[in-house]
Amino acid sequence: MKMNNYTITVVGLGLIGGSILRALKVNAPGVRLQAVSRDKQALQQAFNDNLVKLATSSLEEAIPSTDVLILCVPVLTVEEILRLSKPWLRSTTLVTDVCSVKGEVIKAAKRVFGTLPSGFIPGHPIAGSEKSGYAASIPELFSQRRVILTPTDTTSEEAISAVSAMWELTGAQVALMSADQHDQILGATSHLPHLLSYAMVDLFAKQAHHEEIFLYAAGGFRDFTRIAGSDPVMWRDIFLTNGEATIRLLDNYVEELHELKAAIQRADGDHLEATFRRAKAARDMFTEIFSRKSSDQ
Amino acid sequence: MKMNNYTITVVGLGLIGGSILRALKVNAPGVRLQAVSRDKQALQQAFNDNLVKLATSSLEEAIPSTDVLILCVPVLTVEEILRLSKPWLRSTTLVTDVCSVKGEVIKAAKRVFGTLPSGFIPGHPIAGSEKSGYAASIPELFSQRRVILTPTDTTSEEAISAVSAMWELTGAQVALMSADQHDQILGATSHLPHLLSYAMVDLFAKQAHHEEIFLYAAGGFRDFTRIAGSDPVMWRDIFLTNGEATIRLLDNYVEELHELKAAIQRADGDHLEATFRRAKAARDMFTEIFSRKSSDQ
Numbered sequence: 001m002k003m004n005n006y007t008i009t010v011v012g013l014g015l016i017g018g019s020i021l022r023a024l025k026v027n028a029p030g031v032r033l034q035a036v037s038r039d040k041q042a043l044q045q046a047f048n049d050n051l052v053k054l055a056t057s058s059l060e061e062a063i064p065s066t067d068v069l070i071l072c073v074p075v076l077t078v079e080e081i082l083r084l085s086k087p088w089l090r091s092t093t094l095v096t097d098v099c100s101v102k103g104e105v106i107k108a109a110k111r112v113f114g115t116l117p118s119g120f121i122p123g124h125p126i127a128g129s130e131k132s133g134y135a136a137s138i139p140e141l142f143s144q145r146r147v148i149l150t151p152t153d154t155t156s157e158e159a160i161s162a163v164s165a166m167w168e169l170t171g172a173q174v175a176l177m178s179a180d181q182h183d184q185i186l187g188a189t190s191h192l193p194h195l196l197s198y199a200m201v202d203l204f205a206k207q208a209h210h211e212e213i214f215l216y217a218a219g220g221f222r223d224f225t226r227i228a229g230s231d232p233v234m235w236r237d238i239f240l241t242n243g244e245a246t247i248r249l250l251d252n253y254v255e256e257l258h259e260l261k262a263a264i265q266r267a268d269g270d271h272l273e274a275t276f277r278r279a280k281a282a283r284d285m286f287t288e289i290f291s292r293k294s295s296d297q
Numbered sequence: 298m299k300m301n302n303y304t305i306t307v308v309g310l311g312l313i314g315g316s317i318l319r320a321l322k323v324n325a326p327g328v329r330l331q332a333v334s335r336d337k338q339a340l341q342q343a344f345n346d347n348l349v350k351l352a353t354s355s356l357e358e359a360i361p362s363t364d365v366l367i368l369c370v371p372v373l374t375v376e377e378i379l380r381l382s383k384p385w386l387r388s389t390t391l392v393t394d395v396c397s398v399k400g401e402v403i404k405a406a407k408r409v410f411g412t413l414p415s416g417f418i419p420g421h422p423i424a425g426s427e428k429s430g431y432a433a434s435i436p437e438l439f440s441q442r443r444v445i446l447t448p449t450d451t452t453s454e455e456a457i458s459a460v461s462a463m464w465e466l467t468g469a470q471v472a473l474m475s476a477d478q479h480d481q482i483l484g485a486t487s488h489l490p491h492l493l494s495y496a497m498v499d500l501f502a503k504q505a506h507h508e509e510i511f512l513y514a515a516g517g518f519r520d521f522t523r524i525a526g527s528d529p530v531m532w533r534d535i536f537l538t539n540g541e542a543t544i545r546l547l548d549n550y551v552e553e554l555h556e557l558k559a560a561i562q563r564a565d566g567d568h569l570e571a572t573f574r575r576a577k578a579a580r581d582m583f584t585e586i587f588s589r590k591s592s593d594q
Contacts, residue, residue, distance in 0.1 A: 126515045146513060175513075188501065189514035193521040196493060198576045199553045203546075204485065205579035214583045216443060216472075217486035218423045220527075222587055223520040224490040228580040230517075232573035236566050243561040249500075250558055254551060256496045261547055264540040269533050276529035279495045282502035283525040286511045290519055 003165065004030035009066040011035075011059070011081055013042035014231075015129060016098045017072030018137025021051045023170035026139050036062045042134040063088035068166060071097035075237040079108035086112060094119040096163050100186060100234075102150045102179035104241035118156035121163050122179060123149045124186070125172060130229035143171035150179040187245035192253065194227050194235055195246065201228040300462065301327035306363040308332075308356070308378055310339035311528075312426060313395045314369030315434025318348045320467035323436050333359045339431040360385035365463060368394035372534040376405035383409060391416040393460050397483060397531075399447045399476035401538035415453040418460050419476060420446045421483070422469060427526035440468035447476040484542035489550065491524050491532055492543065498525040 008024060008031055010017040021033050034054040035046050047055040056062055063069065063085050071081055078097060089095070095117065099105050105122045113120070127145035129136060147167040151160055164174040177185075204210040239246060263271040305321060307314040310332055318330050331351040332343050344352040353359055360366065360382050368378055375394060386392070392414065396402050402419045410417070424442035426433060444464040448457055461471040474482075501507040536543060560568040 126513055128515065128517070130517070145515070148513065185510055185513050188510055189518045193497065193518055195557060196497065196554075197521060198573050199550065199557055200490065200493065201576040201580050201583075202572050203550055203553050205575045210579060211582070211586070213482055213485055214586050216423055216445065216482050217583065217587070218425065218442070220425070220427070220524040221486045221490055222583070223523045224494060225580055225583070226520045227517040228573075228576045229584065230573075230577070232570050232577055235573050236570040239557075239561050239569055240564055240566055243564070247558055247561055250554065253496065253500055254554060256500050257493075257547065257551060260492060260496055260536075261544055264536050264544060267537055267540070269537055272536055273529050273533040275499050276495050276527075276532050278502045279498040279525045280527070280529055282507060283498050283522055285508070286498075286514065286519070286522065287526065289508070289511050290514070 003028050003169065005032070006030075006067045007032040007034060007065050008068045008070065008166070009034040009036060009062050010070050010072055011037070011085075012072035012077075013037040013039055013046055013134045014072060015132050015134070015136045015141070016125065016127075017070070018042070018046065018051075018134040019127075019139065019141035020070060020072065020098075020170060021046065022137055022139035023142055024166075025051050027169045027171070028166075032065075034062045034066065039134070045134060059084050060088055063093070064090070066090075066093055068094045068096070068162065071095070071099070073097075073099075074234050075099045075101050075104050075241045077237075078105050079111060082109060082112040089117075091117075092119065094121065094159050094162055096121050096123045096149075098123060098125055100124060100190065100238050101242040102148075102182045106150075106152060106179050116152050116154045118154055119159045121149055121151050121155045121159045123147060123163060123167070124182065125167070126186075126190075127172075130226050132231040132234070140171065142167070145172050147172040147174050148182050149174060149176050150182050151176060152179075183242050183245050187242055187249050191238055191242055191246045192249045194230060195239065195250065196253070197225050197228040198235070201225050300325050300466065302329070303327075303364045304329040304331060304362050305365045305367065305463070306331040306333060306359050307367050307369055308334070308382075309369035309374075310334040310336055310343055310431045311369060312429050312431070312433045312438070313422065313424075314367070315339070315343065315348075315431040316424075316436065316438035317367060317369065317395075317467060318343065319434055319436035320439055321463075322348050324466045324468070325463075329362075331359045331363065336431070342431060356381050357385055360390070361387070363387075363390055365391045365393070365459065368392070368396070370394075370396075371531050372396045372398050372401050372538045374534075375402050376408060379406060379409040386414075388414075389416065391418065391456050391459055393418050393420045393446075395420060395422055397421060397487065397535050398539040399445075399479045403447075403449060403476050413449050413451045415451055416456045418446055418448050418452045418456045420444060420460060420464070421479065422464070423483075423487075424469075427523050429528040429531070437468065439464070442469050444469040444471050445479050446471055446473050447479050448473060449476075480539050480542050484539055484546050488535055488539055488543045489546045491527060492536065492547065493550070494522050494525040495532070498522050 033052045035052045043055040102122045125147045330349045332349045340352040399419045422444045
């Protein structure tokens, strides 16, 4: 697909929005980049970094010339941005997003558009960091990472090709699946782990003298709790919008914890060891898959 | 304390035992190092690596000349090693260990010795890795890490000084506390996180097609589950011997999960956001403490 002379507009200048602009700036020099944000400081910074031709807080100013619109805002802000963008969208404009919950994005779009436009294709780059904000953005964030696109019944082949091509320019590998399948898989690999990590650190945070506990924590604790440093608003929205899948997984998880607790109580070393061996084997396989997929993240 | 001409014997040639030998080899060249293990291959390797003057599977051969005996075996193997060592121990020999549960080590020693010797001082280096075995050992494993010593009522000041001095030679910082306090703190910072991580990965491992789930897992999942790659036998023993503290913490944790589940069910964004903010603040503080403590592990 020819991207030259395309105008791509990112709405929301956080880690993901900033990193998309940086990646395209490097890998798609013919593309005109624009940023829309309420964050005047980030806008100024993106402009000073020479990332964008237009940095504005006005959707009206940016959208009419836009060929690809990428919403890089929290899940629960998508509907508002779509509603405010709608009057300025051309019929050929492609619209995508980067949110972690795809079912909710489709629901929001249906509320705004009624019948979904053929240029609308939700997406989610499986890349990120516990760091957030424009200042943390880097051009290689998506390099060798997967991006999941979840076309709707009305998404055109052209929209799939164009948005896939755009992501490939950032170094990502594109996979297609249904929104429902995406939300199940991400519930397991991302949403549940974040909930568990937040819960663990909060358990300590509520105790007096938790600084002392942290003094004796090592690398294992550090890694286990890294994701508890993630953006609270973004994750609030994720659990509000993928709650059903998360709770189903959480129930299974608590069931698993009850089994382990019972094994500890009856001093059942065989059960514990078998569980840990099975987990270790799966984790070792994951290490293998992950290191094949990329050298690092 | 003068360590020159001391003979230090490590029993058990895994990650910790091997790393102690490597650290002392570099930092205490006047000390005579010995290794006892059932693992003939590791013994041969330690001898070939020129780490030890004596590599043997015989306690009888190694212990009579030993000034400091360090047990680097799983918790539930300590009693057997103490029993087999007892006939060869001199009254002045210092005996310590590296196990993750200190209450159980003291119980085992009481079963073997009756009254605990003045040279007996349990210890635990807060350092490790999901990697295990002699092949993973490195001389800098303890550098800027904490080592907790838990003297008993009968431990002599000389034993505390000498074993502290030995650990300081490896680059570690020594802290003293009671065995009970140790087991509470480590239950929180290490034992519970390991149980939660094992449970998470096992939940997936029991499902068909979990390879596909792993394909879409990113760095957050990788870090959250890193400790699920830890040694199953060592961790079986830890939960069998620090079960009470772990279960108390686990119950509190499951309670916290129930609160979060209820908040998701009633779509209580304020509760979720407040929890995540509190956790993030605590985690950010931990990052600060951890990076002060060491540059990396």
